[in-house]
Amino acid sequence: MSSSADAYARAGVDLDAADEAKRGMRAAARSTHGPRVLAGLGGFGGLFALGELGLRDPVLVSSIDGVGTKLKIAFALDRHESVGADLVAHCVNDILVCGAHPLFFLDYLALGVMDAERAVAVVRGVAAGCRATGCALIGGETAAMPGFYAPGEYDLAGCIVGMVAREKLLTGAAIEAGDAVIGFPSAGLHTNGYSLARRVFDGVDLSAFVPELGRTLGDELLRPHISYLRTVRPLLDAGLATGLAHITGGGLVDNIPRVVPNGLMVQLDARTWEVPPIFRLIQRTGGVSWDEMRRVFNLGIGFVAFCRAADVEEALRLANAATIGADARAIGTVRVRGAGEPVVLVEGLDG
Secondary structure (H helix, E strand, O other): OOHHHHHHHHHOOOHHHHHHHHHHHHHHHHOOOOOOEOOOOOOOOOOEOOOOOOOOOEEEEEEEEEOOOHHHHHHHHOOOHHHHHHHHHHHHHHHHOOOOEEEEEEEEEEEOOOOHHHHHHHHHHHHHHHHHOOOEEEEEEEEEOOOOOOOOOEEEEEEEEEEEEHHHOOOOOOOOOOOEEEEEEOOOOOOOOHHHHHHHOOOOOOOOEEOOOOEEHHHHHOOOOOOOHHHHHHHHHOOOEEEEEEOOOOHHHHHHHHOOOOOEEEEEEHHHOOOOHHHHHHHHHHOOOHHHHHHHOOOOEEEEEEEOHHHHHHHHHHHHHHOOOOOOEEEEEEEEOOOOOOOEEEEOOOO
């Protein structure tokens, strides 16, 4: 054994496991590559050719995020592939808000001890998420950090870069009073609110079947974060969206104000959509106020689009034709904000 290998061994790094993980992760990443990826994996930087994408005055849009404490559920159930796909979906939705289409993705995976099977499962999930959205996984970093993470645990984050023509860039500035709000259903918590959910369900058997949910609690908490790219893209192509918002941490009441112009407010009626049972279970089991529920969870709406009232019917037709089971629906309106009124008012939730 070489002196460098001796040093790794003393630090608790299994070189064979690391090599096995690298091979598996590179294979997963290569499955997302197309002709615009110019270099193989393993270099100091990933190369992606923009080429002739047919965009006039293109704007690059980037975002970076993690999966948060949803990872704790994956650890407890020893199920790791889905969180990688969750990460990609979250990042894709974030740049979709600006009207951007994803180009490439990079991931960061840090583990206390290199577990090849677990690491490859995570990156396979990242690659699956990238393939589903036409995004290339062009590189990343896998760090073995002995003593830093508890046995069996890791952290996962990712960075995405996309592109949009400047003339089609969405900022929310075009939103006006009288616009309609279209809601796109979520698949449960997505990747937000898990610190509160885990506190509420502390000590509960994740493998136990919950009739109210129609599945085990663990299965419910690991339901995937939906990518809305395919559903929302037709609205963008038709020029119908005046603004978009991804409903992540902060819920409806903190995310929608990020795109709504000053002087306007959004009035939502929760009776127009189905609040998934998991949210009512959390609220009831934990005695959580609805005010807190509004600020922590998406409550069944994972993404919203704004459009002119005259375009609602066409926008819904395009969205629901694009994805089976999309179930997009009108959930509210934009109006002038009165003195003392909140930017977002969600009615019909209490009780």
